Amino acid sequence: MEFIDLHAHSILSCGVDTQSRMLFNAKRLGVTLGLCDGVEGKCRTGIEISAKNKSKLKSSISNSSNFDYVVINGGDEHINRLATSDKRVDILAHPDAGRKDPGVDSFVAEQAHKNGVAIEVNLRNLVLTKGNRRVNALKNVARTLKLSRKYGFDIIVTSGAKSRLELRSGDGVFQLLKLLGFEEVEAEAAMVFVPQRILDNNFRGAL
Amino acid sequence: MKRLPPTLREKKRYIAFEIMCDEPLVKDEVAREIWKQALSLLGEIQVSTLGLGVLDYNCDTSEGFLVCRNEAAWKIKAVLAFVGEVNEKKAHICVTGVSGTIKALKRKFLNKGPSIIEEKTYNKRVNLEIVRSFGECIDALPKDKELLSRLKDLNMKYIGLMKSDLEMEKSFGGN
Known part of the structure; x- marks a missing residue:
């Protein structure tokens, strides 16, 4: 099963492995990797923006035209709304960071659908948490999926890997999504079609 | 006790896996983690229907294989994808192949990696x-x-x- 993973980090941002090692391990697992390092590299690279207010968010997005895709670190309700209201944003990551709810309400869902912003399901949250936290993370995924079915916004699945040991193979992720209640078509869209659309929309020429 | 006739026996699948970890692991640790993840993710009732068993793990090559029921192979793959740590050590279990017999599994999927x-x-x-x-x-x-x-x-x-x-x-x- 193919998997395009657009949210991973190398040593150049907050990870511990070099870009080449991350790409080598990803290739071994059959994964096409995009690195969110905020520096141009050996593969498709994106930038992950963490902003606390509207002006900082807008200026960071304006300065990110060099990258293949723009990822906004969500969590705060206001930032989630701002990120999904901007057509230049490609992915809203961690919408549920520091929250008990999924961080996606009907307004965010409508805006995400209207502006083509994909909402992230980060596997790192599921794999590295335990007990109540994992239950909460699983519940949030189920609720995001429910909202996606109603409002039609795209879900994108990423590993959120900060090391080579956090990368996941396409087959494993596909079965995992099936277990979480995704239909096969929905899982395939979240793993392949949505990330491919993001890369195609922002195509800046062959590497 | 007499064995079940072949027509009533459950069909098995053998899943080969490789563990990537910074530290060496032993079979007991690996088996315990897989069981723990399966139980926490699927619950006792579902796990009882999987026919799960970790059969072998070679700590030198970091490869091993487990057995499960034919129809449950996809759930086992999902469980293995959920494993992030083994005995408090960061690890990743990667499925390298699935086969119907141990002989074919060993021939196709095990002992293929470079030596450390x-x-x-x-x-x-x-x-x-x-x-x-x-x-x-x-x-x-x-x-x-x-x-x-x-x-x-x-x-x-x-x-x-x-x-x-x-x-x-x-x-x-x-x-």
Whole structure:
């Protein structure tokens, strides 16, 4: 099963492995990797923006035209709304960071659908948490999926890997999504079609 | 006790896997973690229908295989994808193949990786202590404090790089 993973980090941002090692391990697992390092590299690279207010968010997005895709670190309700209201944003990551709810309400869902912003399901949250936290993370995924079915916004699945040991193979992720209640078509869209659309929309020429 | 006739026996699938981890693991640790994940994710009732059993694990090659029922193979793959740590050590279990017989599984999927060479050397150019290598890959211990704290946060021991990275300081962001 193919998997395009657009949210991973190398040593150049907050990870511990070099870009080449991350790409080598990803290739071994059959994964096409995009690195969110905020520096141009050996593969498709994106930038992950963490902003606390509207002006900082807008200026960071304006300065990110060099990258293949723009990822906004969500969590705060206001930032989630701002990120999904901007057509230049490609992915809203961690919408549920520091929250008990999924961080996606009907307004965010409508805006995400209207502006083509994909909402992230980060596997790192599921794999590295335990007990109540994992239950909460699983519940949030189920609720995001429910909202996606109603409002039609795209879900994108990423590993959120900060090391080579956090990368996941396409087959494993596909079965995992099936277990979480995704239909096969929905899982395939979240793993392949949505990330491919993001890369195609922002195509800046062959590497 | 008499065995079930062949028509009533459950069909089995053997799943080969490889574990990537910074530290060596033993079979008991691996089996315990797989069972723990299966039970926490699927619950006792579902796990009882999987026919799960970890049959073998070779700590030298970090490869092993388990058995499960034919129809439950996809659930086992999902469970293995959920494993992030084995006995508090960061690890990743990667499924390398599925087969109907142990003989075919061993022939096709096991003992295929490059052998690990453990040899400690210090590379002054990139300020790293190279701990082990396999093929083109290198695992190394950094001297940089920030990298050490990142490793600690991620519960890992070594950073990963390729042999070609040793020639380019840019790969480390100028560290």
